[in-house]
Amino acid sequence: MSKLKPLVSVLTCTWALSLGFSLPQPGWAQKKKNDRTRPDAAEVYADAPVHSQAEAEYAFIEGMKFFALEKYDDALKNFVKALPLAEFPATILFKISETYARLGNLSQAEYYANEAIEEDAQNTHFYVLLATIYRQQARLEAAADTYRKLLDLADADPYYHYDLAQLYEEQGRYEQALLVYQQLEAKIGIHETLTQQKQRIYLNLNQTREAIAEGEKLRAAFPFETRFLVSLSELLIANQEIERALSLLEEALLQKNPEPRLFLVLAKIYQIKREPEKALPYMKLAFAHPELEAEEKVKIILQLFKESENGGGMPGFAEAARLIVEAHPSYAPAHTLYADILLQQNNKKQAKYHYLEATRYDTNLHPKVWHQILALDAEENQMDTLLRHAEAALELYPNQPLFWLYSGLAHLGKKNYAQAVEAFEEGRRMAIDQLEMQTDFTVYLADAYHGLGQYAESDAAYEKALRQSPDHPRALNNYSYFLALRRQKLEQAQAMAEKLVGLHPQNPSYLDTFAWVLYQSKDYKKARKYLEMALDIRRDGIILEHYGDVLYQLGEKEEALRQWQKAKAEGGTSDKIDRKINEKKLFE
Numbered sequence: 001m002s003k004l005k006p007l008v009s010v011l012t013c014t015w016a017l018s019l020g021f022s023l024p025q026p027g028w029a030q031k032k033k034n035d036r037t038r039p040d041a042a043e044v045y046a047d048a049p050v051h052s053q054a055e056a057e058y059a060f061i062e063g064m065k066f067f068a069l070e071k072y073d074d075a076l077k078n079f080v081k082a083l084p085l086a087e088f089p090a091t092i093l094f095k096i097s098e099t100y101a102r103l104g105n106l107s108q109a110e111y112y113a114n115e116a117i118e119e120d121a122q123n124t125h126f127y128v129l130l131a132t133i134y135r136q137q138a139r140l141e142a143a144a145d146t147y148r149k150l151l152d153l154a155d156a157d158p159y160y161h162y163d164l165a166q167l168y169e170e171q172g173r174y175e176q177a178l179l180v181y182q183q184l185e186a187k188i189g190i191h192e193t194l195t196q197q198k199q200r201i202y203l204n205l206n207q208t209r210e211a212i213a214e215g216e217k218l219r220a221a222f223p224f225e226t227r228f229l230v231s232l233s234e235l236l237i238a239n240q241e242i243e244r245a246l247s248l249l250e251e252a253l254l255q256k257n258p259e260p261r262l263f264l265v266l267a268k269i270y271q272i273k274r275e276p277e278k279a280l281p282y283m284k285l286a287f288a289h290p291e292l293e294a295e296e297k298v299k300i301i302l303q304l305f306k307e308s309e310n311g312g313g314m315p316g317f318a319e320a321a322r323l324i325v326e327a328h329p330s331y332a333p334a335h336t337l338y339a340d341i342l343l344q345q346n347n348k349k350q351a352k353y354h355y356l357e358a359t360r361y362d363t364n365l366h367p368k369v370w371h372q373i374l375a376l377d378a379e380e381n382q383m384d385t386l387l388r389h390a391e392a393a394l395e396l397y398p399n400q401p402l403f404w405l406y407s408g409l410a411h412l413g414k415k416n417y418a419q420a421v422e423a424f425e426e427g428r429r430m431a432i433d434q435l436e437m438q439t440d441f442t443v444y445l446a447d448a449y450h451g452l453g454q455y456a457e458s459d460a461a462y463e464k465a466l467r468q469s470p471d472h473p474r475a476l477n478n479y480s481y482f483l484a485l486r487r488q489k490l491e492q493a494q495a496m497a498e499k500l501v502g503l504h505p506q507n508p509s510y511l512d513t514f515a516w517v518l519y520q521s522k523d524y525k526k527a528r529k530y531l532e533m534a535l536d537i538r539r540d541g542i543i544l545e546h547y548g549d550v551l552y553q554l555g556e557k558e559e560a561l562r563q564w565q566k567a568k569a570e571g572g573t574s575d576k577i578d579r580k581i582n583e584k585k586l587f588e
Contacts, residue, residue, distance in 0.1 A: 090119035106137050267280070332362035446461035
């Protein structure tokens, strides 16, 4: 808060000049022997009093050494030993006070600071120490009174006005604080920090006009400092004086090497005026400027991005974010911001790249960033990459159940079923208070158990999931599919698949599953109907292959061959497709 000078270093250098050691004199201890208000704690340390000037000097030096080593009990013992032979003991009293303060004994610290002032009422450091002790005791008025006395000294640094003003502010005495700041300004002239302090008080008091007047004084005193003009413009904007602020900023544009914040404020003005086509060029100028803090740029574009009705659809935002990345390539939040905008624009490849760049520069990123990376990996069906990134995320956030889910999905996709079971079990344990996620883990566990050939465990897991969430689409789809694959419980499988397409009639994968269950039940005509419905929605290699299989069973072998050929051209078929085409026969 304050601009206090380092007391220890000053006194360490000057102690020899101020101690005034002498042989038998009526020292401080003798002078104070009848003062019963003095705490007795210091006296108990004087268990081995010194008898010579040399011993006293040695004790003081030892005290300073222990003080520097932060061994305050030992320092205090030595300072007390040195005190009785000091003809001018103010410095030792000061060090005893400071040592008590370090030990947390503020009542003794206060007493000895006052004693130091009594011995030498012209030493500003003593007043500062006493004021600091009062502040630690939350006695702000006593601290303020001490600073007032300090400022009455002839050689007092005028900057102590700053400390006094801040004490007034802490007490809510804003008018007195303003008066003290004005007294300091009268001594040192108009100063940026002083102006900012006064403006802050005026704004807290809702006196915007007075805050603006202070800004105008600062601008007049420093006409070529564009940052002062920019700050004044921001106050004018806050006071709804948009056109006046714009006029000032346009004037500042004519100056050589203007403050880069100038461009940001101009962009803000045009955003307020709903003229984004004028705002974006200034925004780009600001974001490309390396001297402007990256953090501030990111905050501004986030605000504008949220306020924009078009959001990520505005190409200017992506361009501005790119400029931030170019100006600050190692600043992780710039990459995440750019990635978020790119993702909204459906540029998933570049979005993923910049999310990954962010992880290079900051390993402690919010889990959301890793979630985006893993979601994009899963969407791209990149199981090796998904597994690698899931493991990296789990090293940082082992208690995030979602990351265990992605790890399990990667293992499931790579047919590492045992590892998938381990990951899903761990994730389900982590998601103990998240019922929906627990159900998802149970469904994926069922998939993994089926991959291991543990059909009883798989069926039990699907049943458990459907008890928790009867309409769970993955549970209905996969359970009915696997039952049909094993030709078990076909009536139950058909009921689940029919329910699924009733809930999601436009999902071609679910229509294909229902057709598969009907196929296994030898209801080929009905299977054909649902496959044709699926193909009306999406041409897909595996659906075309299934359609060919159904046509073959219905005796339409030439048409079946044509569908198999189409399926191969689309891709994503079973490993039997070539044999079906070459031998013109169905192989199941």
